Amino acid sequence: MISYSIAIRTLGKAGKKYQKLLNSITKLNVQPEKIIVVLPEGYKPPVEKIGTECFVYSKKGMIPQRLFALQYITSEYTLFCDDDVELSADFIEKLAEPLKSGRFDCSAGPLLEFFPPKGKKYLLASVLGGACVMLHGKKDTYVRILKTGGWSYNDSIDTSSHRIYKTESLPGTCFFIRTEAMKHVRFEDEMWAEKNGYSAFEDRILFYKLQNNGHHSCVVSDAKYLHNDAKTSTQTLRTEPVYAAAYNHYVFWYRHIYQCTSNVLNKGWEKLCIWHYIQMQKLYQKVLMRAGRSNTDLNAAMKQGFQDAKKYVKSTEYKCIPSVVIKE
Template identity: 30%
Template sequence: MQNSKFKYSVAIRTVGKAGDKYIQELQSLHNQTVKPEHIYVHLAHGFERPKEQVGMEEYIDTPKGLVHQRAAANMVEEEYVLIIDDDVYFPEDAVEKMYNALRKYNADGIAPDTFPSQSMSFFSKAGAYLTNTVKGRKNDGWAIRIQRSGAFSFNSNPEKGAIYPTESAAGTAVFMKTKVWKAIHYEHEVWIDKYPAGTFGEDQLMYQKIIENGFKLLMWYDSGVLHLDANTNKASQKSYDKIYYRAMSQYLTWYRCVYDLPRNTSVDKLKNQLAYAYRFLLSCSVRLVYSILQFSPRFLTAHIKGNLDARKFVKSEEYISLPHFILSPKE
């Protein structure tokens, strides 16, 4: 282990209901070989402060919403920030190792692999492809890559303990340079919070904003960092509303992060459109089968309507008036 001297603070978003998992997280933070300067807990407005207390948590009343609460990490002044959910366990040397990795690879942020897609069963991998064109790749020295369709592909055989560059990661935890976090102005994306929690992949948008604005992100495999409640945010596939909003999320994430970028030529945009069309048609076929089995067309219609309404939204004044995804120095 390198002789690491650095300062960081922790930003946790919560609604105060993680219970024992929250306690495990706090205790693991207090046990770090390099202690945080502050542990800021961004508690959604209107929710009760957790009774659990370990020692140095500072509670901040924050507008409810995944983006509002994550963007509240802007208050950190130390050189580094650890941005996490409220149910993550860290081995005692995890933060120090992440810091050392940033220095070794000259990177700006690092996320532990808390959702190991490469470990999914064959049937889960098949389902991920059919519903969302998520697929594995051979080990090419990268972790997650974003496809033209907006879906991701994952390294199906990473080396044990590897640290690879990545284009996305799970939003569970990320350790990064505070100046980089502030530079991407994640608070510009609070428009996402009008969608129900658990339906919008705001973590992918966050990471792609980091990448597309020229910063370097890493993923750390077999880190020992654990997401203690990995099923918390999974939306039911049987809910019309959640299928509808998930469909909107797919289109809007693709449009903002992949299609509507200044670097894209007209040929790039055409390729992106064709890739998304394939993703859309494949997922429609799955929804069609499910609708037939359930004797109801609503599962298919929800998916189609979500995509159509998302297409309308990107043409609206509300969307057009959003700050650019690729930021100029003045933004």
């Protein structure tokens, strides 16, 4: 018996894609104890319904909507998902297996579409320091966080076989977690990521914080699901996500990497890494502008994001945020 509930965050606008999620839930081999659907305050619930879900309302935001469901859940495990995924019938059993072994507190299926495609885009991502193919550890690792704040990934995942890969980060699209671990990690302390109206890297922040607090995550290679990507929240944004990506990247690096390091030499290396990352981002924006694929507003937004983040981590407001590593 697997004691779990499902928490879905939505704006109620995913339509047919949300219906596909609901249909897949009804076909799961192991049914949830509860289905909690979290909408922002003032939003109408979707017309698509199963009939057993509970609609609740929170402040709008990726993090607030994710956390709000926890106060209604008493199950041992929780499946957190967005409103645009489809789950395979045996999804829950496969994700529960590594958690029951005691080695991991969080699991997910592979979402390989999030990896940079091979070719020019891969080379570009590697040079920029944001993402690169893992050079070692491919036998047992899915994603590793780099000292730039970026990540390296395993490009050799075989979804046709059953394997468990440890990981330091995951897409927040869909994951299965021990409920007490989610509560223990105090994700509410990371609300700074919502400051700019676009919570860039909120998944990286969550899973690496779990890692820093001894709650290990994994990917089950054959736990399959589809990501239909409703794209309801950022279609009209331009400078906002560019600014937020720069801002959140720097604060994530400072808070979850630099401040979690005690060795002076390692801290020096991490400073060099983030300096390299920022310089490469600035260079990339210049290249894009010359190619007509960016503009001065986007370039200015990126620079301002990094500048404001550096000021923020020295502010009184930031110093009031509890440490990443939770002391009992």
